[in-house]
Amino acid sequence: MDREELKKEMIKWRRHFHKNPESAFEEVNTSNYIANLLQEMGYKVTTGIGKTGLIADLKLGTSEKIIGLRADMDCIELDEKLETEYKSVNKNRMHACGHDGHMATLLGTAKILSKEKNFDGTVRLVFQPAEEPGKGAKEMVKDGLFTKYHVDEIYGLHNMPGLEEGKIYTKVGSIMGSEDDFVIKIHGKGSHASAPNMSIDPLVIAANIILALQTIVARNVSPTDTAVVSCTELHTDGIRNAIPSNVIIKGDTRSFSKDVQILLEKRMEELVKNICLAYGADYEFEYTHEFSPTVNHKEQTEVAIKAAENILGKENVVANCQPTMISEDFGYFLTKIPGCFVFLGGAKKDKEVIALHNSMYNYNEDILIKGAEFFAEIIRIRLKK
Ligand SMILES: [Zn+2]
Ligand SMILES: [Zn+2]
Structure with missing residues (x-):
């Protein structure tokens, strides 16, 4: 033709x-x-x-x-x-x-x-x-x-x-990579900004979690595999002079294999759970598989x-x-x-x-x-x- x-x-x-x-x-x-x-x-x-x-x-x-x-x-x-x-x-x-x-x-x-x-x-x-x-x-x-x-x-x-x-x-x-989405909710205890001893500060806990999540790629994923863990949103219910009660971290992860995808989810939850435990906060962890x-x-x-x-x-x-x-x-x-x-x-x-x-x-x-x-x-x- x-x-x-x-x-x-x-x-x-x-x-x-x-x-x-x-x-x-x-x-x-x-x-x-x-x-x-x-x-x-x-x-x-x-x-x-x-x-x-x-x-x-x-x-x-x-x-x-x-x-x-x-x-x-x-x-x-x-x-x-x-x-x-x-x-x-x-x-x-x-x-x-x-x-x-x-x-x-x-x-x-x-x-x-x-x-x-x-x-x-x-x-x-x-x-x-x-x-x-x-x-x-x-x-x-x-x-x-x-x-x-x-x-x-x-x-x-x-x-x-x-x-x-x-x-x-x-x-x-x-x-091409996988894409998973995550939502981490940290429930602490708010207080007046001048009295942090009265609080369980979820923002300080969130900061710890965000840094710890970066160790997954650096220290848990094999150096010959690749992955990305990106925290992309951070929301609090605080105001300038009050320590918040709740913080939400959102983000997404990428990888090239099912095994790495599973590892990311497992390690993320372990870190969130144990960091919250260490500081006395509660947490919710949602992890959804969006793209294989x-x-x-x-x-x-x-x-x-x-x-x-x-x-x-x-x-x-x-x-x-x-x-x-x-x-x-x-x-x-x-x-x-x-x-x-x-x-x-x-x-x-x-x-x-x-x-x-x-x-x-x-x-x-x-x-x-x-x-x-x-x-x-x-x-x-x-x-x-
Ligand atoms: Zn397209
Ligand atoms: Zn497109």
């Missing part, structure tokens, strides 16, 4: 999504738009998986094998500052993470595969809602993705504006590397890239079935890099077709006739 035509179509789709962004679990129009396009292409579409999520199948030949390709659909809650003819028309909604480009990419793949009809098995496209809050993947799995709607292996990509344009980066093992680490499977990563090399040339593939502590909902899928996640570089030479989640972010449309061809090549390899 005519690649120039397809490129134009993908740009049209991407700009449509960009102009009409919808955030987590609101992706109703986005989802309808995608469903209509895929039905026209001959895909069997099932909507309402994970609320606004959908899957779309194209089955050819006799093989029972099912390969999943995933795109995320939600925008972030931000007012767009960039002036273009396709600027967001929705207030406080913007595709600043490039999920508009991811959807157009996967639709491009859908089109290529439906025209070529050159594979044996089932392609199952997964359009996932609510990636940003880390909730969409879980909702889809809860609604039967991978069970009722079986998938043998799954692939996904994220655009990366800081990496070289048109190059694919991946690695076996951990490529994204850990690529070896066999599927080798497939992704091969596909990328076939499409982009060996010189444009980084097969053992640096991992990043950013989190991705795709990591949850990889705790259920094998697969691989890659980064697609979008940095234009001599042009300033605008980071993801910036109100001036604009997807590099020149990489759309490269992503689409990459996914299509995975199918050609994995569902070879």
Whole structure:
């Protein structure tokens, strides 16, 4: 099929999504738009998986094998500052993470595969809602993705504006971090600021805890592993001349493996519990797992590397890239079935890099077709006739 035509179509789709962004679990129009396009292409579409999520199948030949390709659909809650003819028309909604480009990419793949009809098995496209809050993947799995709607292996990509344009980066093992949130509540005893002997000062205890938490990475996590423990908020119910009764510390942690994730939670609670005990305060400790680490499977990563090399040339593939502590909902899928996640570089030479989640972010449309061809090549390899 005519690649120039397809490129134009993908740009049209991407700009449509960009102009009409919808955030987590609101992706109703986005989802309808995608469903209509895929039905026209001959895909069997099932909507309402994970609320606004959908899957779309194209089955050819006799093989029972099912390969999943995933795109995320939600925008972030931000007012767009960039002036273009396709600027967001929705207030406080913007595709600043490039999920508009991811959807157009996967639709491009859908089109290529439906025209070529050159594979044996089932392609199952997964359009996932609510990636940003880390909730969409879980909702889809809860609604039967991978069970009722079986998938043998799954692939996904994220655009990366800081990496070289048109190059694919991946690695076996951990490529993106976990994200956990914590809330530590310290209940002491308030008093007049002039009479600290009458108090159990939760602020002094909080200060001890904040410092002690930094020893987890330095002294409990193995030097060959990595982790981050960040306290990001500190609230008291005191006033300037009164020692508070209560203090709340909030923050988040990152790591690349389940084991480290468990260690962080365990050590944090031990420190909080024992420091509070030492000073005679009570505590509450909440620790929630928001994002799993994204850990690529070896066999599927080798497939992704091969596909990328076939499409982009060996010189444009980084097969053992640096991992990043950013989190991705795709990591949850990889705790259920094998697969691989890659980064697609979008940095234009001599042009300033605008980071993801910036109100001036604009997807590099020149990489759309490269992503689409990459996914299509995975199918050609994995569902070879
Ligand atoms: Zn994002
Ligand atoms: Zn994103």
